[in-house]
Amino acid sequence: MKILANGMHYSALNAAVRMAEDDVEIVNCIGQRYIGAGLLRRQIVIHGTPGNALGAYLNGAEVRIDGNVQEATGDTMNAGVIEVHGSAGDATGYAMRGGKIFIEGDVGYRCGIHMKAFRTQKPAIVIGGRAGSFLGEYQAGGTIVVLGEHLNGKPIVGNFCGTGMHGGEIYLRTDELSAALPAQVKAERVEGELSEEVTALIKEWCARFGREEEGYLNCVYYRLTPNADNPYRQMYTPN
Amino acid sequence: MELYIRPDYEVVRNESRCIACRVCERQCANEVHTFDSETGLMRSDESKCVNCHRCVSLCPTHALKIVKTDDTYRENANWEAQTIHEVYRQANTGGVLLSSMGNPKPYPVFWDKLLINASQVTNPPIDPLREPMETKLYLGSRKVKIERGEDGLLKDTLPPQLKLSVPIMFSAMSYGSISYNAHESLARAAEELGTYYNTGEGGLHKDFYKYGKNTIVQVASGRFGVHKEYLEAAAAIEIKMGQGAKPGIGGHLPGAKITEDVSETRMIPKGIDAISPAPHHDIYSIEDLKQLVDSLKEATEYKKPIIVKIAAVHNAAAIASGIARSGADIIAIDGYRGGTGAAPTRIRDNVGIPIEMALAQIDSRLREEGIRDNVSLVVGGSVRSSADVVKAIALGADACYIGTAALLALGCHLCRSCHTGKCNWGIATQRPDLVKRLNPDLGYKRLVNLVSAWKHEIEEMMGGMGINSLEALRGNRLMLRGIGLTDTELKLLGVRYAGESL
Structure with missing residues (x-):
């Protein structure tokens, strides 16, 4: 089903998406919020620019956007895929608990904050460009990969990466860590063999955005994980 | 025992009564009691005692x-033993002091300085045993445009409402901070009473989805356990912006309480302290809050009321005015005496304002601005009795949240040691051997008893005032008089002094 979105209020647009019986193509999207909120199945293709909280609580649907997305994309997403052929704003994948987000370009601040996982339910975000400050803040699970294309002399990740992290992992494709990491984060240099899981994520990103796998797999990565020697517990004393 | 800190309590054992049955030893998770096989006598190590009264009761x-x-330091009205101990503790460890339950400091309790009216001679009292009393109420936004269909009939444009048979709900206490059996007791009691319990920010255990129509689910900054089914299972969704016990501070769940089940429900690693920060990192304004409200409404197709919960703080009235314009249906306000499973001591004891003041000011502000009907108001943060409920409603609340009182009904003895995870009453713990001490079959009945008793008392007080429905009591501040209050306090509460006639 094709929906001509120009001039439509977001609640009318979302109601139309919910009611649709098959896949949906949204044309002339002009900033409507909450597209696909909580949606279970279905493929949604968006032409134009969706508004904030695209795919919030997404529950299995696949969303493809042929441009940029704004803030809080995939907020508290549970399952499904969001594929962005452009860049994403702040708080992308906030508290994501399942599914995958693939970004061709950059992401803003606080990407992957509060991301969490349990057993087989493991969310992932793969970012083609660079990430802003507070990447993976309070991360409790899941995987974030930053591939660092087109850095133009800027750092691959901003400040305070992984502040409050207590689970999950972040991979940065870089030869050296540019910014200081918080004491609660441990960084290890990975050369050559990446885990199966991360390899698969990078391959999927390459396939979705038409890149050669070779240039992204055989590189130096830094893997960031919570520092088990320095948990938060030591901050408190029972009274 | 920590350096310099002498025990606060003494365990006094009447040797002529003790039969060395070792019940106290088995019941104490703090390991205060031991059996001395050489002498055949029980011994105690007071330094571990938290005064929870489990051993005394059993x-x-x-x-x-x-x-x-009665061991004392040199007397000093400024440096009390507790103050001295806190300094020793921090000098010993370098840590932030962590406490639980509500603010225990001797601040004024304004509920106790308000008196309720009764009718005499004219407008006689109503006997609730013989006459109908309406304690049913609805929570939600009443902001509606009257619209008629083409047939001329009124269209139902009323936003979704919560229906309560009594103006009391169980406030947010997360699975994690309290036990499975405590949650089951609250859920079953809410169902039987025709009211609601609140999951807190720890998600909803899969076994409790069946109580969904009596469940309020919470969405906090950490978004623990939030997903489509969780939102759909609920009768209403509460966005937690703040908590009375720790305004400006987020959740803290000690690692000892994060068991396999809690880890699954919250999707966080086992055994590691879970910290959810105070701010929602996507909310920096009322407009941002509106975005979260709207996204939750979109995800649940506008079928459920959205509650926004804030701590009572200095500018609560202005904040509430913003929330009432954010699309929220209900505002929950939590006073500075509200309980917690763990909070920094300094925050718990020094931040926030009394719920009575916040409520009176918010209700007045919303009325002045003509937006009181946009939202319902629910207040908590130490509502201790049916009289507190009546006073809260007369000050402008639609309903109350009770937390500490509900835990007391389940057996809590207010030892304020929830953060240790060793609750001997099976409430604020995840240790299976302790959790099973709380029998939900009995626990839920005790909660039903408590709220039913309060309901009778509310009816009697209302009847005494000659009022037969909660609607007529809500915001009816002429039914209150202050005692022992200053002019400023009377003005803020919007009540007259005792003895002052109309």
Whole structure:
């Protein structure tokens, strides 16, 4: 089903998406919020620019956007895929608990904050460009990969990466860590063999955005994980 | 025992009564009691005692009592023993002091300085035993445009409402901070009473989805356990912006309480302290809050009321005015005496304002601005009795949240040690051997008893005032008079002094 979105209020647009019986193509999207909120199945293709909280609580649907997305994309997403052929704003994948987000370009601040996982339910975000400050803040699970294309002399990740992290992992494709990491984060240099899981994520990103796998797999990565020697517990004393 | 800190309590054992049955030893998760096989006598290590009264309550021969120690430091009205101990603790460890339950400091309790009216001679009292009393109420936004269909009939444009048979709900206490059995007791009681319990920010255990129509689910900054089914299972969704016990501070769940089940429900690693920060990192304004409200409404197709919960703080009235314009249906306000499973001591004891003041000011502000009907108001943060409920409603609340009182009904003895995870009453713990001490079959009945008793008392007080429905009591501040209050306090509460006639 094709929906001509120009001039439509977001609640009318979302109601139309919910009611649709098959896949949906949204044309002339002009900033409507909450597209696909909580949606279970279905493929949604968006032409134009969706508004904030695209795919919030997404529950299995696949969303493809042929441009940029704004803030809080995939907020508290549970399952499904969001594929962005452009860049994403702040708080992308906030508290994501399942599914995958693939970004061709950059992401803003606080990407992957509060991301969490349990057993087989493991969310992932793969970012083609660079990430802003507070990447993976309070991360409790899941995987974030930053591939660092087109850095133009800027750092691959901003400040305070992984502040409050207590689970999950972040991979940065870089030869050296540019910014200081918080004491609660441990960084290890990975050369050559990446885990199966991360390899698969990078391959999927390459396939979705038409890149050669070779240039992204055989590189130096830094893997960031919570520092088990320095948990938060030591901050408190029972009274 | 920590350096320099002498025990606060003494375990006094009447040796002539003690039969060394070792019940106290088995019941104490703090390991205060031990059996000395050489002498055949029980021994105690007071330094571990938290004064939870488990041993006292279960001693079959009433041989035990816990008394405040009369060992003293040199008397000093400024440096009390507790203050001195806190300094020692921090000098010992370098840590932030962590406490639980509500603010225990001797601040004024304004509920106790308000008196309720009764009718005499004219407008006679109503006998609730013989006459119908309406304690049913609805929570939600009443902001509606009257619209008629083409047939001329009124269209139903009323936003979704919560229906309560009594103006009392169980406030947010997360699975994690309290036990499975405590949650089951609250859920079953809410169902039987025709009211609601609140999951807190820890998600909803899969076994409790069946109580969904009596469940309020919470969405907090950490978004623990939030997903489509969780939102759909609920009767209403509460966005937690703040908590009365720790305004400006987020959740803290000690690692000891994060068991396999809690880890699954919250999707966080086992055994590691879970910290959810105070701010929602996507909310920096009322407009941002509106975005979260709207996204939750979109995800649940506008079928459920959205509650926004804030701590009572200095500018609560202005904040509430913003929330009332954010699309929220209900505002929950939590006073500075509200309980918590763990909070930094300094925050708990020094931040926030009394719920009575916040409520009176918010209700007045919303009325002045003509937006009181946009939202319902629910207040909590130490509502201790049916009289507190009546006073809250007269000050402008639609309903109350009770937390500490509900835990007391389940057996809590207010030892304020929830953060240790070793609750001997099976409430604020995840240790299976302790959790099973709380029988939900009995626990839920005790909660039903408590709220039913309060309901009777509310009806009697209303009847005494000549009022037969909560609607007529809500915001009816002429039914209150202050005692022992200053002019400023009377003005803020919007009540007259005792003895002052119309």
